[in-house]
Amino acid sequence: MADALPDLTPRDHSRTFFVRGLKTLLPTLITLYLIIWAWEFLWDNVGRHLIWVLQNIQYQLAGQEAQWGAIRRVWMTDRGEWQWWAQVVGVALAVMIVYLVGLLVGNLIGRTFWRLGEGLALRIPIIRAIYPAAKQITDFVLYEKSAAPDDRRVVACRPHSNGVWSIGLITGPGMKSLEAISGEELVTVFVPSSPTAFSGYVLVVPRSELVELPLKVEEALRILVSGGVLAPGQTATKLPSPAEV
Numbered sequence: 218m219a220d221a222l223p224d225l226t227p228r229d230h231s232r233t234f235f236v237r238g239l240k241t242l243l244p245t246l247i248t249l250y251l252i253i254w255a256w257e258f259l260w261d262n263v264g265r266h267l268i269w270v271l272q273n274i275q276y277q278l279a280g281q282e283a284q285w286g287a288i289r290r291v292w293m294t295d296r297g298e299w300q301w302w303a304q305v306v307g308v309a310l311a312v313m314i315v316y317l318v319g320l321l322v323g324n325l326i327g328r329t330f331w332r333l334g335e336g337l338a339l340r341i342p343i344i345r346a347i348y349p350a351a352k353q354i355t356d357f358v359l360y361e362k363s364a365a366p367d368d369r370r371v372v373a374c375r376p377h378s379n380g381v382w383s384i385g386l387i388t389g390p391g392m393k394s395l396e397a398i399s400g401e402e403l404v405t406v407f408v409p410s411s412p413t414a415f416s417g418y419v420l421v422v423p424r425s426e427l428v429e430l431p432l433k434v435e436e437a438l439r440i441l442v443s444g445g446v447l448a449p450g451q452t453a454t455k456l457p458s459p460a461e462v
Contacts, residue, residue: 256308263314264307265299268292271306371432374406374422383408384430384437391421401425411441 275288292303299307321327339345373382391403401423409417430437 259308259311260304263311264304267310267314268299268303268307371430371434371437372406373428373430374408374420374426376408376420376422382428384441385409385420386434386437387427388419395421399423409438409441411444 272288272292275291276285279288293299322331335348339348370387372385372387374385375381376383385406385408387404388407389405391405396403403421404424404427406420406422406427407417408420432440
């Protein structure tokens with residue numbers, strides 16, 4: 218039974234219950250949208266190519282009696298669309314490949330070979346211009362919890378006015394040339410925008426002017442994406458300078 222409401226016009230009544238329904242369904246719809254997006258991303262970029270590899274292996278194993286059209290009909294419908302189970306197999310293989318790569322680079326030998334491959338790839342000019350920036354972004358966003366947290370602390374800074382604070386993330390040390398001019402230790406802070414937290418601007422701020430917030434990166438991004446609605450009530454502390462550590 219619906220909650221009792223004061224006397225409302227039919228328009229206000231319908232709007233009230235529509236907003237309630239939207240608030241109830243929207244989190245589920247957003248979750249489903251992200252799951253579908255992840256599924257399509259894995260299928261389009263990895264899964265379908267792995268299925269193509271399986272088709273070629275099947276063709277080679279069939280020998281002289283192999284017919285490419287017959288093999289394609291196993292994986293695709295008569296309208297040229299992928300069977301639903303083919304997509305399931307492709308996405309499952311993509312997830313397995315991602316896991317195996319993580320397992321590979323998790324040991325010393327795997328990391329050595331991976332870095333050797335990175336070094337060879339970075340000799341190509343176009344890759345050298347794109348790959349380092351993409352790697353830094355992914356390393357920052359998908360950081361491991363076991364990594365040193367000091368480089369990814371959530372802080373508050375005042376980029377515009379002494380009375381207005383912005384939430385930012387320490388991404389690294391400041392520029393040495395600026396430190397020589399200012400005479401202070403500087404740090405680089407990325408201030409995300411809201412609600413698109415993956416865009417924003419970079420500040421080079423004196424360490425002494427930052428306030429460290431007792432938040433995880435995930436919590437800070439949640440605050441920014443929600444426009445401050447999901448803000449945990451926690452106490453801020455002054456970011457210690459190197460002399461105080």
